[in-house]
Amino acid sequence: xxxxxxxxxxxxxxxxxxxxxxxxxxxxxxxxxxxxxxxxxxxxxxxxxxxxxxxxxxxxxxxxxxxxxxxxxxxxxxxxxxxxxxxxxxxxxxxxxxxxxxxxxxxxxxxxxxxxxxxxxxxxxxxxxxxxxxxxxxxxxxxxxxxxxxxxxxxxxxxxxxxxxxxxxxxxxxxxxxxxxxxxxxxxxxxxxxxxxxxxxxxxxxxxxxxxxxxxxxxxxxxxxxxxxxxxxxxxxxxxxxxxxxxxxxxxxxxxxxxxxxxxxxxxxxxxxxxxxxxxxxxxxxxxxxxxxxxxxxxxxxxxxxxxxxxxxxxxxxxxxxxxxxxxxxxxxxxxxxxxxxxxxxxxxxxxxxxxxxxxxxxxxxxxxxxxxxxxxxxxxxxxxxxxxxxxxxxxx
Amino acid sequence: xxxxxxxxxxxxxxxxxxxxxxxxxxxxxxxxxxxxxxxxxxxxxxxxxxxxxxxxxxxxxxxxxxxxxxxxxxxxxxxxxxxxxxxxxxxxxxxxxxxxxxxxxxxxxxxxxxxxxxxxxxxxxxxxxxxxxxxxxxxxxxxxxxxxxxxxxxxxxxxxxxxxxxxxxxxxxxxxxxxxxxxxxxxxxxxxxxxxxxxxxxxxxxxxxxxxxxxxxxxxxxxxxxxxxxxxxxxxxxxxxxxxxxxxxxxxxxxxxxxxxxxxxxxxxxxxxxxxxxxxxxxxxxxxxxxxxxxxxxxxxxxxxxxxxxxxxxxxxxxxxxxxxxxxxxxxxxxxxxxxxxxxxxxxxxxxxxxxxxxxxxxxxxxxxxxxxxxxxxxxxxxxxxxxxxxxxxxxx
Numbered sequence: 001x002x003x004x005x006x007x008x009x010x011x012x013x014x015x016x017x018x019x020x021x022x023x024x025x026x027x028x029x030x031x032x033x034x035x036x037x038x039x040x041x042x043x044x045x046x047x048x049x050x051x052x053x054x055x056x057x058x059x060x061x062x063x064x065x066x067x068x069x070x071x072x073x074x075x076x077x078x079x080x081x082x083x084x085x086x087x088x089x090x091x092x093x094x095x096x097x098x099x100x101x102x103x104x105x106x107x108x109x110x111x112x113x114x115x116x117x118x119x120x121x122x123x124x125x126x127x128x129x130x131x132x133x134x135x136x137x138x139x140x141x142x143x144x145x146x147x148x149x150x151x152x153x154x155x156x157x158x159x160x161x162x163x164x165x166x167x168x169x170x171x172x173x174x175x176x177x178x179x180x181x182x183x184x185x186x187x188x189x190x191x192x193x194x195x196x197x198x199x200x201x202x203x204x205x206x207x208x209x210x211x212x213x214x215x216x217x218x219x220x221x222x223x224x225x226x227x228x229x230x231x232x233x234x235x236x237x238x239x240x241x242x243x244x245x246x247x248x249x250x251x252x253x254x255x256x257x258x259x260x261x262x263x264x265x266x267x268x269x270x271x272x273x274x275x276x277x278x279x280x281x282x283x284x285x286x287x288x289x290x291x292x293x294x295x296x297x298x299x300x301x302x303x304x305x306x307x308x309x310x311x312x313x314x315x316x317x318x319x320x321x322x323x324x325x326x327x328x329x330x331x332x333x334x335x336x337x338x339x340x341x342x343x344x345x346x347x348x349x350x351x352x353x354x355x356x357x358x359x360x361x362x363x364x365x366x367x368x369x370x371x372x373x374x375x376x377x378x379x380x381x382x383x384x385x386x387x388x389x390x391x392x393x394x395x396x397x
Numbered sequence: 398x399x400x401x402x403x404x405x406x407x408x409x410x411x412x413x414x415x416x417x418x419x420x421x422x423x424x425x426x427x428x429x430x431x432x433x434x435x436x437x438x439x440x441x442x443x444x445x446x447x448x449x450x451x452x453x454x455x456x457x458x459x460x461x462x463x464x465x466x467x468x469x470x471x472x473x474x475x476x477x478x479x480x481x482x483x484x485x486x487x488x489x490x491x492x493x494x495x496x497x498x499x500x501x502x503x504x505x506x507x508x509x510x511x512x513x514x515x516x517x518x519x520x521x522x523x524x525x526x527x528x529x530x531x532x533x534x535x536x537x538x539x540x541x542x543x544x545x546x547x548x549x550x551x552x553x554x555x556x557x558x559x560x561x562x563x564x565x566x567x568x569x570x571x572x573x574x575x576x577x578x579x580x581x582x583x584x585x586x587x588x589x590x591x592x593x594x595x596x597x598x599x600x601x602x603x604x605x606x607x608x609x610x611x612x613x614x615x616x617x618x619x620x621x622x623x624x625x626x627x628x629x630x631x632x633x634x635x636x637x638x639x640x641x642x643x644x645x646x647x648x649x650x651x652x653x654x655x656x657x658x659x660x661x662x663x664x665x666x667x668x669x670x671x672x673x674x675x676x677x678x679x680x681x682x683x684x685x686x687x688x689x690x691x692x693x694x695x696x697x698x699x700x701x702x703x704x705x706x707x708x709x710x711x712x713x714x715x716x717x718x719x720x721x722x723x724x725x726x727x728x729x730x731x732x733x734x735x736x737x738x739x740x741x742x743x744x745x746x747x748x749x750x751x752x753x754x755x756x757x758x759x760x761x762x763x764x765x766x767x768x769x770x771x772x773x774x775x776x777x778x779x780x781x782x783x784x785x786x787x788x789x790x791x792x793x794x
Binding site for chain 2: 008009010012013016017020023024027028033056057060061064067216217218219220221223224227228231232234235238244266267268269270271273274
């Protein structure tokens with residue numbers, strides 16, 4: 001259309017195509033598509049070839065993409081599942097949140113001597129497991145019915161919620177000048193209250209308005225309602241000092257139970273398919289490869305090792321009584337970080353809370369954990385499958 | 398997310414919710430939802446209550462919405478259907494394009510003495526039938542199998558393509574200084590060539606690459622490909638001097654045949670559900686009710702009468718040998734204008750080719766034709782149904 005500044009449409013086209021070309025290349029050699037889309041941004045972005053510098057409008061579209069990304073994560077996180085998740089999964093998730101945060105914070109704060117707010121962001125970015133890669137590996141090996149798989153998938157659900165609460169507190173805390181304990185407590189209470197409300201009450205509310213929604217004259221009324229609530233809670237979250245994506249995640253949570261019945265997931269996913277590449281591409285385009293001096297590279301490797309060790313130890317410990325092999329598998333399975341880590345880093349960068357170098361470290365850690373976990377996990381499962389271990393037992397509490 | 402300028406998310410939320418609230422209200426009293434979304438923009442926009450003034454980013458999102466709107470129209474326009482459409486439908490479409498253009502152009506140019514380019518835009522906006530309302534009325538009355546319905550639906554498919562070719566020529570012509578005949582002929586040839594290629598060859602190309610697409614590692618590869626081509630052809634159309642939406646429409650055409658198999662339509666529609674309200678709302682927000690002086694109101698009514706008469710005469714004539722009743726039903730059924738008329742008016746406004754007053758006239762005409770056609774059509778069909786006329790005959794050429 002003549003009025004669109006020509007570069008916008010062209011930029012959208014170029015970013016979409018290049019992100020998808022890189023993604024397809026990555027998928028073909030068995031690597032996660034998301035990393036391909038980020039690499040497209042790194043390679044074509046302003047720090048390397050200068051071919052595409054995302055305009056402010058594209059950046060806004062990318063952030064709407066982040067909102068839909070987290071809305072989808074929420075849609076896939078059933079509160080019912082959450083309430084009935086096993087005690088073991090709960091412990092795995094909890095320990096798997098605390099250990100990486102402590103490891104990451106301590107290393108950046110006390111070894112590198114960076115300020116507390118920067119260390120807080122790194123710790124927060126190390127927390128959230130992105131279980132998609134793990135689930136796919138387990139699916140390929142046909143071990144999704146095993147007890148280990150069920151513990152991992154249960155823990156991942158809980159992990160998302162805890163990660164969001166932590167992010168809410170961290171982002172709110174970091175934007176304050178100095179550490180205001182009162183504010184911190186208020187924020188934590190808000191975040192927990194938000195989570196509790198969305199897990200226990202929101203699905204009941206949706207259930208109650210369901211007949212009304214289905215009687216509405218608007219076509220696709222449930223989808224429209226879900227989109228409106230997603231935007232509304234994003235705004236609300238921002239207003240009470242959290243990140244918008246937290247609101248989007250909780251909005252997803254509220255609709256998760258009705259997502260199959262209302263066929264929400266594939267349709268929200270279509271919006272995602274369109275918007276997410278802009279998010280991942282701009283993620284990559286903000287990464288200055290020049291920050292990877294030998295010192296930062298070493299720090300990146302150490303953070304990655306800590307991120308892996310923290311999950312293997314934190315998530316493995318609660319399972320240890322079921323044997324070393326199960327503990328190791330759960331630990332490795334919870335290792336990959338993904339979208340949430342990237343978004344935490346991006347928020348930190350945008351709020352000027354972390355430096356370009358620390359942003360690079362987090363992206364390095366995210367990519368490395370996502371790349372390393374699948375082959376190790378495949379090896380561990382295959383070894384046990386070869387030994388003929390029974391993997392299809394039911395979960396027992 | 399902290400970086401998003403707070404007003405953007407809030408504006409997206411407010412526009413989405415208000416557009417949908419008005420749409421639901423309109424649907425409940427049996428009026429088209431689209432008019433409700435436009436009215437929301439009029440009422441809340443900068444000319445009436447000043448509550449919401451769409452930001453430049455929202456305007457960009459609205460125009461991406463227009464692209465997806467036309468992409469969907471294309472997806473629903475099967476080229477196969479087009480090739481086999483009956484001779485009568487073809488004549489109905491052709492006469493139904495020529496008559497409104499001539500009527501509209503002549504009235505604005507010779508009665509009101511406006512410049513030729515403004516008259517051209519009004520004529521072009523009066524051309525394209527939006528058959529959705531008619532189809533719904535006929536569906537409600539269960540006469541979709543009747544010969545009249547088949548002629549209307551066949552003509553509507555052809556009408557879309559002809560309307561797009563005309564728009565391409567008009568927009569290109571209007572942006573030139575004076576009437577350059579060489580340029581006009583080049584543009585017309587380009588538009589026809591584009592249409593012929595997308596109708597006859599593009600579906601074969603899609604057919605040929607289909608095995609490759611289905612073998613791709615990327616999830617949802619067909620959807621990704623369709624989105625990429627939609628963006629790509631929008632950019633290409635702009636580059637050769639047409640409106641981006643024309644490229645999007647033709648991209649839809651290329652995928653129409655595989656849309657059911659690849660499940661494209663519901664998923665592209667989900668993107669639409671999210672983006673279209675921003676388009677219709679901003680449409681309304683640009684309408685200054687103050688332009689409706691008594692003189693402009695009279696002109697609006699006359700243009701509306703001409704728009705109705707042109708379709709009733711133009712589309713009715715080719716059917717006249719089948720009886721007055723059928724001719725009238727086809728004519729009235731082809732009367733409603735919709736998205737394309739609105740987009741033509743918006744492009745004209747953005748290119749400074751039409752005045753605020755003429756923009757108001759086109760919106761008035763679109764709303765009036767959409768509102769008037771359904772009750773008249775319902776009356777005509779019911780009268781004949783009461784007479785016990787057989788309506789379920791097959792189409793004979």
